[in-house]
Amino acid sequence: MGSHTDSTDPYDTDDSLPAPVTPAGRDGLAAILARPERAVIALDFDGTLAPIVADPEQARAHPEAVPALAALAPKVAAVAVVTGRPAGVAVRHGGFAGVAGLEHLVVLGHYGAERWDAVTGTVNAPAPHPGVAAARAELPGFLDRIGAWQGTWIEEKGRAVAVHTRRASDPQAAFEALRAPLTDLAGRHGLIVEPGRMVLELRPPGMDKGVALSEYAREISAESVLYAGDDLGDLPAFGAVDKLRSDGTPGLLVCSGSDEVTELRERADLVVDGPAGVVHLLRALADRIG
Structure with a gap:
């Protein structure tokens, strides 16, 4: 298991090479x-x-x-x-x-x-996966129906589509509340959900x-x-x-x-x-x- 180098003095000199801890x-x-x-x-x-x-x-x-x-x-x-x-x-x-x-x-x-x-x-x-376009079209109404539209927003990514929660009043709570419903939505269209930092991305598997x-x-x-x-x-x-x-x-x-x-x-x-x-x-x- 790795750990952070000393946060008070992470490098000996400006051009020093940081040392791995493992x-x-x-x-x-x-x-x-x-x-x-x-x-x-x-x-x-x-x-x-x-x-x-x-x-x-x-x-x-x-x-x-x-x-x-x-x-x-x-x-x-x-x-x-x-x-x-x-x-x-x-x-x-x-x-x-x-x-x-x-x-x-x-x-x-x-x-x-x-x-x-x-x-x-x-x-x-x-060629792009057809499920991405289908999920993208369904997302606005889907988020509205489950009461999660406030503060969330959709990012078009071409071969994927993402829902961000960073602007919500409680970003982590919105992220957790959306994870299961979006996983279900993705599954219906042959996609998977990739979680990230206050973002859930629907994309093709594989x-x-x-x-x-x-x-x-x-x-x-x-x-x-x-x-x-x-x-x-x-x-x-x-x-x-x-x-x-x-x-x-x-x-x-x-x-x-x-x-x-x-x-x-x-x-x-x-x-x-x-x-x-x-x-x-x-x-x-x-x-x-x-």
Whole structure:
């Protein structure tokens, strides 16, 4: 079980590399540093590269995130942003397109169902699941009927649809009250519910961040993997790294610290202070690799 580094002095110097608190994490970091050209650096977007905001449309990458990624990406096999957002939206909100140094970047959007490649600048994706459109059409009346419309709002995500409770008078109570009814609604349309930080997302089954990360690591024959995330949707990616480690591929699990979700913090090898801490880690890795 991981734990936070000393919150009063998390880094010895501005350019120091934070130390994992677990043996497996230390092995993962050592493998990344030993052969960075065979390492995959994978990161969630919201809450990891971008601060959480009340309106997801206003979310933008931390101002130092792209420079940090551009410094690190040429030194590793690949950087992968693994997100529940549409790939194109993450690219726009992240400011990833056309940046020198990010040629090794891919964005695996909609939990891996979509893929944007920096080399081509294009998104590859299958046809959308018909249940998403059906659920989206039913949601406003559904929320109104169960008395949960006040303070909640619907986010259109193309291949998914999400209900946010962060603006409700009691966001956690609204989240808990909606979880079971929305799970029933999703099931009627062949979808599943993915819970997050004050958000419940209805999306097709079969893909998650763990599947996306495992398949990508296998595709490029990664010899080590770092994954950083902050939310419940990142747990499958943590599980994928655990599986890779059990199969002999070292890995490092990083939690972008949050008081709203504790599960990742408890499983992480290293906890950093939100997106600013993630940026620091990326910079320190790039500096250490040289």
